[in-house]
Amino acid sequence: xxxxxxxxxxxxxDEHRCISCDGCxxxxxxxxxxxxxxxxxxVVTMNEGIFGLEYSLSIACMHCTDAPCEQVCPTDxxxxxxxxxxxxxxxxxxxxxxxxxxxxxxxxxxxxxGAFSIKGVMDKCTMCAGGPEETNSDKERELYGQNRIAEGKxxxxxxxxxxxxxxxxxxxxxxxxxxxxxxxxxxxAKTQPYGWSTAYGSKI
Amino acid sequence: xKSKYIIIALLxxxxxxxxxxxxxxxxxxxxxxxxxxxxxxxxxxxQYFTILQSTYFKPLFFGVLFxxxxxxxxxxxxxxxxxxxxDRKKIYVFTLFNRIVHAIAGIAFILIIPTGLIMMxxxxxxxxxxxxxxxxxxxxxxxxxxxxxxPMFLMxxxxxxxxxxxxxxxxxxxxxxxxxxxxxxxxxxxAGQKMWFWLAxxxxxxxxxxxxxxxFQDFRLDILVSNSISQIxxxxxxxxxxxxxxxxxxxxxxTHIYMSVFAIKGAIHSMINGYKEEEEVEILxxxxxxxxxxxxxx
Ligand code: HEM
Ligand code: SF4
Ligand code: SF4
Ligand code: SF4
Numbered sequence: 443x444x445x446x447x448x449x450x451x452x453x454x455x456d457e458h459r460c461i462s463c464d465g466c467x468x469x470x471x472x473x474x475x476x477x478x479x480x481x482x483x484x485v486v487t488m489n490e491g492i493f494g495l496e497y498s499l500s501i502a503c504m505h506c507t508d509a510p511c512e513q514v515c516p517t518d519x520x521x522x523x524x525x526x527x528x529x530x531x532x533x534x535x536x537x538x539x540x541x542x543x544x545x546x547x548x549x550x551x552x553x554x555x556g557a558f559s560i561k562g563v564m565d566k567c568t569m570c571a572g573g574p575e576e577t578n579s580d581k582e583r584e585l586y587g588q589n590r591i592a593e594g595k596x597x598x599x600x601x602x603x604x605x606x607x608x609x610x611x612x613x614x615x616x617x618x619x620x621x622x623x624x625x626x627x628x629x630x631a632k633t634q635p636y637g638w639s640t641a642y643g644s645k646i
Numbered sequence: 647x648k649s650k651y652i653i654i655a656l657l658x659x660x661x662x663x664x665x666x667x668x669x670x671x672x673x674x675x676x677x678x679x680x681x682x683x684x685x686x687x688x689x690x691x692x693q694y695f696t697i698l699q700s701t702y703f704k705p706l707f708f709g710v711l712f713x714x715x716x717x718x719x720x721x722x723x724x725x726x727x728x729x730x731x732x733d734r735k736k737i738y739v740f741t742l743f744n745r746i747v748h749a750i751a752g753i754a755f756i757l758i759i760p761t762g763l764i765m766m767x768x769x770x771x772x773x774x775x776x777x778x779x780x781x782x783x784x785x786x787x788x789x790x791x792x793x794x795x796x797p798m799f800l801m802x803x804x805x806x807x808x809x810x811x812x813x814x815x816x817x818x819x820x821x822x823x824x825x826x827x828x829x830x831x832x833x834x835x836x837a838g839q840k841m842w843f844w845l846a847x848x849x850x851x852x853x854x855x856x857x858x859x860x861x862f863q864d865f866r867l868d869i870l871v872s873n874s875i876s877q878i879x880x881x882x883x884x885x886x887x888x889x890x891x892x893x894x895x896x897x898x899x900x901t902h903i904y905m906s907v908f909a910i911k912g913a914i915h916s917m918i919n920g921y922k923e924e925e926e927v928e929i930l931x932x933x934x935x936x937x938x939x940x941x942x943x944x
Binding site for chain 1: 861
């Protein structure tokens with residue numbers, strides 16, 4: 443990870459591009475073979491039905507700086523990688539859900555085991571970086587899903603995003619990309635509707 | 647036969663699928679979470695919980711767990727236990743029903759309190775399977791607690807109501823600060839016992855309620871919806887209340903054990919065989935003793 447230096451890996455979802463297709467969450471669930479009631483990534487629509495204010499965005503764990511989940515966990519099973527990815531150890535986790543109460547994004551989720559609805563251990567987005575087990579071991583795959591970061595691949599949700607709304611990477615770079623997008627989008631304000639005069643000029 | 651099980655399994659599965667699509671925490675309610683953290687109208691419970699759990703709860707529980715017994719050890723060494731004569735008559739104070747209900751409550755507490763502490767100090771116990779089993783025991787023994795605390799509430803409600811003796815009892819701290827055998831103002835139960843009763847019952851109901859909420863996590867309560875309280879804020883409030891009240895329950899539970907096992911020699915026998923020493927009643931429950939004398943029962 444030395445080439446990353448001080449980078450902190452972050453997600454950013456460009457609300458102007460997200461078309462609410464749910465491709466990211468489906469890709470994530472398939473790639474990591476998640477159980478049916480676990481959605482590490484979720485597309486939500488904000489201000490639904492409010493004129494002029496509606497937009498959609500995709501959220502998962504945001505891999506917070508000073509992650510609140512890490513601060514409250516009674517088993518201290520979280521660890522934050524040098525690149526900022528927030529991961530946890532499922533062998534230590536007891537499924538107490540304190541991380542969910544602390545999380546500002548509702549990211550931690552709990553599989554419900556069997557008839558007594560006893561909560562299983564916590565699962566959340568790993569930024570496709572697996573867990574504390576040996577990299578790419580069967581156990582890592584079984585508990586945490588694929589470790590794409592170790593293979594130098596982009597997290598699968600962002601990789602498949604058809605509009606490239608979902609960005610992931612070094613936070614400084616992400617913000618540059620977004621700034622560039624905001625500055626370059628559009629081609630001026632239209633003052634006249636397209637019509638005869640625009641197409642053929644005012645002369646007949 | 648087989649088809650019956652298949653139908654049951656399908657029903658169970660469909661209820662799971664339905665349960666998910668109806669999730670109160672992770673569906674579109676996720677939006678409420680985000681707005682609920684730091685925006686206008688937020689209850690700020692996310693921050694409160696994070697601050698309390700990350701910096702205050704553990705040291706507070708540690709302090710109560712070791713501080714309260716330390717104070718009692720000092721009390722025991724300096725003032726020592728009350729010893730009452732075993733030569734006089736015995737007075738029948740707890741019926742078999744009282745004792746059975748109390749025994750079930752006692753078992754429930756002995757299971758609930760240590761397992762709760764193990765969860766709070768999960769890192770010390772290494773987390774994982776052992777703590778997960780403790781978590782399940784904590785949840786299952788809540789059933790024992792429920793079946794004992796409801797009858798206890800009803801059977802002792804009347805004698806536990808506040809009386810004028812309680813203020814006098816508080817003023818002299820129950821007479822525990824000296825070894826003199828002055829009659830202590832108290833009826834059938836003294837002010838200290840009453841505090842424990844109300845904490846164990848009303849507080850106990852709250853502990854049950856908040857615990858059950860955290861156990862089931864993803865369910866819909868119409869009162870919350872109509873007051874636009876998000877489920878996640880309800881869970882956060884539950885976790886805060888459960889831990890703050892848990893501190894008080896732990897403190898008074900330790901006190902209760904000290905009083906019944908160490909501070910008053912032989913007091914525990916009354917909860918086993920139902921009889922208290924006459925002198926113990928005369929001194930520690932003087933108003934009750936007078937009442938019994940008037941009725942000619944002592
Ligand atoms: C579920 C937990 C418990 C509840 C709700 C509970 C509640 C009560 C209450 C309300 C009383 C009457 C007031 C009093 O005498 O303090 C009582 C008495 C008593 N309890 Fe408990 N108790 C619990 C657990 C225990 C445990 C674990 C012990 C064992 C050490 C214990 C030993 C006693 C004794 C010896 C008495 C009789 C004290 C006396 O006669 O003055 N209790 N309990
Ligand atoms: S689980 Fe929540 S609190 Fe923890 S890093 Fe992810 S978004 Fe942040
Ligand atoms: S559910 Fe697991 S990861 Fe979350 S706070 Fe509890 S022990 Fe830690
Ligand atoms: S980064 Fe990986 S684990 Fe996280 S939401 Fe995207 S696909 Fe799922």
